Amino acid sequence: MTDFRALHVPGDPLLLPNAWDVASAAALAAAGFPAIGTTSLGVAAAHGLPDGRGAGRDETLALVRRLGRLPVLLTVDVEGGFGGGPDAVADLAAYLAAAGAVGINIEDGRAGGHLAPAAEQAALITAIKNRVPDLFVNARTDTHWLGSSRVAGSGGVAGSRGVVGQGGVAGSGGVVGRGRVAGSGRVEEAGQVEEVGLVEEAVRRALVYVEAGADGVFVPGLAGDDSIRTLTAALGVPVNVLLLPGMALPRLAALGVARVSTGSMLFRAALGAAVAVARSVARGEPGPGGLPGYAEIDALATGKQAGKQPGKQ
Numbered sequence: 001m002t003d004f005r006a007l008h009v010p011g012d013p014l015l016l017p018n019a020w021d022v023a024s025a026a027a028l029a030a031a032g033f034p035a036i037g038t039t040s041l042g043v044a045a046a047h048g049l050p051d052g053r054g055a056g057r058d059e060t061l062a063l064v065r066r067l068g069r070l071p072v073l074l075t076v077d078v079e080g081g082f083g084g085g086p087d088a089v090a091d092l093a094a095y096l097a098a099a100g101a102v103g104i105n106i107e108d109g110r111a112g113g114h115l116a117p118a119a120e121q122a123a124l125i126t127a128i129k130n131r132v133p134d135l136f137v138n139a140r141t142d143t144h145w146l147g148s149s150r151v152a153g154s155g156g157v158a159g160s161r162g163v164v165g166q167g168g169v170a171g172s173g174g175v176v177g178r179g180r181v182a183g184s185g186r187v188e189e190a191g192q193v194e195e196v197g198l199v200e201e202a203v204r205r206a207l208v209y210v211e212a213g214a215d216g217v218f219v220p221g222l223a224g225d226d227s228i229r230t231l232t233a234a235l236g237v238p239v240n241v242l243l244l245p246g247m248a249l250p251r252l253a254a255l256g257v258a259r260v261s262t263g264s265m266l267f268r269a270a271l272g273a274a275v276a277v278a279r280s281v282a283r284g285e286p287g288p289g290g291l292p293g294y295a296e297i298d299a300l301a302t303g304k305q306a307g308k309q310p311g312k313q
Contacts (some may be wrong), residue, residue: 002264004073004102004136007035008216008238008258013249016075016240018260020046022066022264023301025074027292030300034074037048037105042267043077058084061095068100071304075103075136080110085125093128097135104128104135105218108205109142118205122212129213138215138240138259143202144221199227203234210237216259223247225255232256 007014017033019025022044028036044056045062060076067074076096081089093104093308106128108121128137199222206217217235218240222228232239238258241247243265253258281287292300 004035004075004155005215007073010232010256010258012285013253014256014259014260017265017266018042018262019067019075020267021063023297024270025067025072026070026300026303027297029070029072033072034204035075036104036198037075038067038077038104039260039264039267040077040079040261041264052079052109054079054083054294062101062113064096064099064101065236073103075105075138075296076101077105080102080107080258081124086123089124089128090131093135094168095134102136103215105138105140107142107218109140115142115146115205118208121205125209125212125214136231137216138216138218139209139212140218140220141202141205141207141209142220143198143229144219144223147198159194189273195199195224195227199230202231206231206235210235216240218242218259218300220261220262220263225251228252228255 014035015033016035016037017028017035018039019028020039025038025040026184038060039055040060041051043060044051047056047059049055049059056079060078064076078089078092078096081091084092088148089106096104106121106124108116108118109120123127125137125139128135147286160186202219202222206214206219209217216238217231219231221244222231222241223244228239228241232255240255240259240261241252241257242263243260247260249260277288
């Protein structure tokens, strides 16, 4: 099977679709994707649990045990480590590796909407790498996912150009307050300067995580060309971004991205499609054709039809 690390090529990014159950993972594997990830939102929501609070730990472990038989590389979203300290998170990583996972995604966002101290998160990463050296650790920082107000609440966004905190950004170019930046005769949109601060904080945290042993860095919510280019230029490891509306792989490839995750997009798309079909039938429209058959999906999910793509003969 292809080495997972080798799939992370800056300029030729790995598209990593995220599954939420056995059927979705099996369908993606049969469609030819060499690697898939799990989505914590999809796994949690499918079981009536909240995301990001460690509630889906048992469901995630059970899913990984079932996915180990699939002919695909698997990386697992463990949120922030499901609330464990370094030893517990290292045990979790070892369990996942033994079950067949080749990678793990661990985030510094915490329940309640704040960022963990970078040193605390680095300790988790080091513990994982010490226990399972070959496991690909994708270190996620939620600077952009939480936004400047939440990052500021975690101690501020510090960088050579300014500090976000107390409702504004201060730096050599001026002070941000109430939506504008004043200084040197220039007026800029506060959002632009806040983005600079967030990118600097993302780089700062990413470098700490790489030093701790992270194999890659994931910054969900990172969207602007300049911001993405700054990350890919500053780090010596693969940069992962979340596919957002309007994004396309060629553009991200040109910016040096090495991995693109769909996150919960496929799960949400499936829910949206199911509701759309139900509504169309309720309006008196005919049911859709071209769907995978009952027996085909049953065989795919139970492993009796490995390698066959749903809807294809």
